[in-house]
Amino acid sequence: VIFAAAKAMLRDGPLLGRRILVTSGPTHEPIDPVRYIANRSSGTQGTAIAEALMSLGAEVVFVTGPADAPRPIGAEVVEVETARQMAAAVDAALPCDAAVFCAAVADWHVVDAGDSKIKKDAAGTLPSFALAENPDILATVSQGDKRPALVVGFAAETDDVIANATAKRLRKGCDWIVANDVSPATGIMGGAQNAAVLISADGADPWPLMSKADTAHKLATRIAEALQ
Amino acid sequence: VIFAAAKAMLRDGPLLGRRILVTSGPTHEPIDPVRYIANRSSGTQGTAIAEALMSLGAEVVFVTGPADAPRPIGAEVVEVETARQMAAAVDAALPCDAAVFCAAVADWHVVDAGDSKIKKDAAGTLPSFALAENPDILATVSQGDKRPALVVGFAAETDDVIANATAKRLRKGCDWIVANDVSPATGIMGGAQNAAVLISADGADPWPLMSKADTAHKLATRIAEALQ
Numbered sequence: 001v002i003f004a005a006a007k008a009m010l011r012d013g014p015l016l017g018r019r020i021l022v023t024s025g026p027t028h029e030p031i032d033p034v035r036y037i038a039n040r041s042s043g044t045q046g047t048a049i050a051e052a053l054m055s056l057g058a059e060v061v062f063v064t065g066p067a068d069a070p071r072p073i074g075a076e077v078v079e080v081e082t083a084r085q086m087a088a089a090v091d092a093a094l095p096c097d098a099a100v101f102c103a104a105v106a107d108w109h110v111v112d113a114g115d116s117k118i119k120k121d122a123a124g125t126l127p128s129f130a131l132a133e134n135p136d137i138l139a140t141v142s143q144g145d146k147r148p149a150l151v152v153g154f155a156a157e158t159d160d161v162i163a164n165a166t167a168k169r170l171r172k173g174c175d176w177i178v179a180n181d182v183s184p185a186t187g188i189m190g191g192a193q194n195a196a197v198l199i200s201a202d203g204a205d206p207w208p209l210m211s212k213a214d215t216a217h218k219l220a221t222r223i224a225e226a227l228q
Numbered sequence: 229v230i231f232a233a234a235k236a237m238l239r240d241g242p243l244l245g246r247r248i249l250v251t252s253g254p255t256h257e258p259i260d261p262v263r264y265i266a267n268r269s270s271g272t273q274g275t276a277i278a279e280a281l282m283s284l285g286a287e288v289v290f291v292t293g294p295a296d297a298p299r300p301i302g303a304e305v306v307e308v309e310t311a312r313q314m315a316a317a318v319d320a321a322l323p324c325d326a327a328v329f330c331a332a333v334a335d336w337h338v339v340d341a342g343d344s345k346i347k348k349d350a351a352g353t354l355p356s357f358a359l360a361e362n363p364d365i366l367a368t369v370s371q372g373d374k375r376p377a378l379v380v381g382f383a384a385e386t387d388d389v390i391a392n393a394t395a396k397r398l399r400k401g402c403d404w405i406v407a408n409d410v411s412p413a414t415g416i417m418g419g420a421q422n423a424a425v426l427i428s429a430d431g432a433d434p435w436p437l438m439s440k441a442d443t444a445h446k447l448a449t450r451i452a453e454a455l456q
């Protein structure tokens with residue numbers, strides 16, 4: 001820990017002077033005071049990316065939902081719970097030279113999540129929740145006035161990974177998509193390894209299965225090259 | 229940690245020879261491979277209760293959902309994710325002399341939670357989940373053939389705490405209900421302190437605000453008296 005803190009102070013490398021935003025972790029969307037909808041994300045990959053960017057000299061703003069992974073030492077950490085809070089924190093963190101949207105953000109929130117616990121009633125009637133779309137942080141930043149020079153999104157897919165991620169890149173307007181196959185059989189979700197495909201204007205570049213730390217360093221190196 | 233492990237081996241006290249089941253933590257109910265519905269529960273109170281029971285000599289079977297709190301050292305720990313898994317683990321753990329149902333179990337699960345990620349569609353159509361009731365673990369055990377001599381339930385309430393918890397005790401058929409006011413303003417949910425009301429056939433006994441460890445010791449002492 002002390003070594004990492006010292007390294008953060010002695011920052012140097014190709015990203016020196018660059019300010020980079022990284023989002024990480026899940027969001028939690030309240031249903032009522034005791035229940036919420038969550039996305040599976042340990043935050044491991046996001047923390048590793050922030051650390052890799054800092055090891056190349058970058059200043060990192062780290063906006064994180066309630067993740068299990070430790071926060072990256074040396075980053076400016078902003079803790080949020082919901083997608084709407086994350087959108088506001090991201091907006092406040094701009095301008096940046098690059099942004100890496102690694103968080104697993106909920107697509108929907110529960111409308112009028114109340115201060116009273118929803119009770120199970122004796123008749124067995126099931127509750128229903130009205131859902132509304134959350135702000136699309138990746139599209140908003142990619143198409144907005146404060147767009148960083150490089151915007152990197154993530155896509156967690158279970159089917160047609162490359163086709164879905166390629167379409168997502170165009171639809172959102174970001175530069176790159178790091179696509180993952182998160183089918184339960186892969187063990188990537190919550191695991192230590194990742195097998196990513198980097199989607200850019202040049203097409204799909206599949207990376208081999210490697211640790212999340214190695215995935216982070218490969219991505220950070222590519223970001224440093226792109227910002228040269 | 230070593231001290232706690234040694235204490236567990238040198239077990240003694242009024243609960244020596246008693247086998248007690250404790251459930252703890254939240255359950256997670258999958259929506260799809262990347263999303264789930266969760267209950268807010270850190271598992272802090274459940275772990276404290278298991279430790280307090282062991283400190284009085286009990287053998288503890290600890291059935292826990294994905295909680296943040298450390299697992300009680302010296303207990304037989306069974307890890308589960310969903311309410312249905314918890315129900316099966318509880319059934320497998322019986323018979324016991326007493327059971328303390330401290331877990332925040334989801335009332336509902338999503339029917340046909342799939343292996344494919346639900347996609348946000350371009351038309352902005354919102355998804356809907358069909359919900360079904362989960363097994364009622366407290367009622368099933370309280371009214372079942374393998375009923376322990378003492379069954380303790382928990383009630384997390386936001387309104388009319390004593391009235392709701394008193395009704396819950398009768399409806400479920402358990403002996404005691406430990407009722408908490410989990411309104412956000414109380415700070416009990418996820419916090420270090422608890423203000424409980426013990427509901428029994430004798431009525432409502434409100435306990436003062438105290439640490440979750442002290443709440444656990446008070447409850448364990450009451451359990452030891454009841455099992456004399």
